[in-house]
Amino acid sequence: MTEFGADRSGIADSTAAVAAAIEAAGNLPGPRQVVFPTGTYRFYPDRAVPHELYLSNTVGADPAFRDKRFALYVEGIDDLTIDGQGSRFELHGQLGLFAVIGSSRVTITNFEFDQVAPRIVDLTVIETGPGYRVVTVPAGSPYVVESGQLSFMTDPSPYDGTPYWRHSTDVLGVGQQVFDPVAGLASRRPAWLFENLVSVTDLGERRLRIDYRDETTPDGLGMVYSLREVTRDTAAGFIWQSKSVAVTNLKARYLHGFGILGQFSEDIVVEGNEFVADRSTGRIAAAFADFVQMSGVKGTITIVGNTFDGAHDDAINIHGTYLPVTAVDGRTLHLRYAHNETAGFPQFHFGDELEIVNRASLRAVGQAVVTAVTGPTGRDSRSLTTMSITSDRDVPAEVATDPDAFAVENITYTPAVRIAGNTFRNIPTRGILLTTRGRSVIEDNVFDGLDMASIFISGDASSWYESGPVHDLTIRRNVFRRPSPNHPVILIHPENTVTDEPVHETIRIEDNTYEGGVLVEAKGVRNLVVGNNLVL
Structure with missing residues (x-):
């Protein structure tokens, strides 16, 4: 790393040198490593290359924030490990920590990082x-x-x-x-x-x-x-169109913008990280919003052995995105991005499977395979809030008759999830939000003093537009300390206004320990199993 001009003394700006080192690694045969000799490294946005990118749950299509800058930018590189060897990274200005785009088998590991003057x-x-x-x-x-x-x-x-x-x-x-x-x-x-x-x-x-x-x-x-100030201008970590990405053994003192965001990727691991502010500085907040958000990820998401302490929003949120239908033209569905914080990125690929749901009931009315897509690329300002997809079969008659009543979800990008052995504390909202049809387990975690429900299972096509139904979820062996007196420990509440049938399939809540309050409040679940939970 230092041969490219990076300054391990923490005096000079290392941004351009680190970018050169990552680019050079990409030109080598794999597996590749970018290794930081132990020290302190400073990163400034002035020398970070801007990239036009559109990120879920941030500033949406706002053109003022279309360019994103990152200290560690990886694109089109496979079999890469970025190893800080215990170094400290100091970020200045409105700068994200890392982006991994169009890459496979990438690991980011072993360093501490902080924002010098956080927002x-x-x-x-x-x-x-x-x-x-x-x-x-x-x-x-x-x-x-x-x-x-x-x-x-x-x-x-x-x-x-x-x-x-x-x-x-x-x-x-x-x-x-x-x-x-x-x-x-x-x-x-x-x-x-x-x-x-x-x-x-x-x-x-x-x-x-x-x-x-x-x-x-x-x-x-x-x-x-x-x-x-509430503008989510970027993400601290951004994983997009990538596969097998791991973020491990980091001491994350502050996540600027919007935590670690996985977007239309596959198989992501977040393991053994410490998301905690350096209290010796007088600071408490370690995240501008969420710590971890996964939007439209397939394969598996594994989040284990982390400490989540001091967010300004939820600790973990895993979901897809419902796109309301605006019109139907034969087999083509015209769609829109409905929430102002989510727009500009492609929601479907050729060959993905879609499901159409009634927005009021969240009842599925049909599935199909995508044969053509037009709309956002995620890299430029064309068609940021609308897209069109063509399916391999006829659109259901009720959708063609009243398109505004329906929305579409990409059900190829719905992961299986394991969230285990984590600690959640100093969170003003929820610990985990999860809406995915993949088989999921939330186990052996400690939730301490959260101000809302520790676990929230929702799904809606009318406000946040965060999809979708839960098919198989087990919540077991968790400890809920000092739960909120105003909220249940576990809240299952899909935001459907018509409740003619359940939204979620099977949820098991077993062998958990909680310190009083209401363990679970639920609606919209076909098969809810609650047993062997202990009140202290």
């Missing part, structure tokens, strides 16, 4: 009094106070001296949540840290005094208010 700012309340709070700011969060108003920003670019972003508290606090570092609990509180603000005063030593119009003493002493 989440964690403010710890160290003092309260009549009409004021005093908070501390982590060293990695530059700020300015001007005329009593507070703004946060990144460190400046070493190339032009300007920050990569700057936001006032009005913008940065849209995604606020609160962490209790003593109890180890996270929630999305409605009480805004800067509500009824009079002014902010810089007290020095990274301490800020916030004065309010109300003279009562506010709450929150010891709490960490975590502030976020």
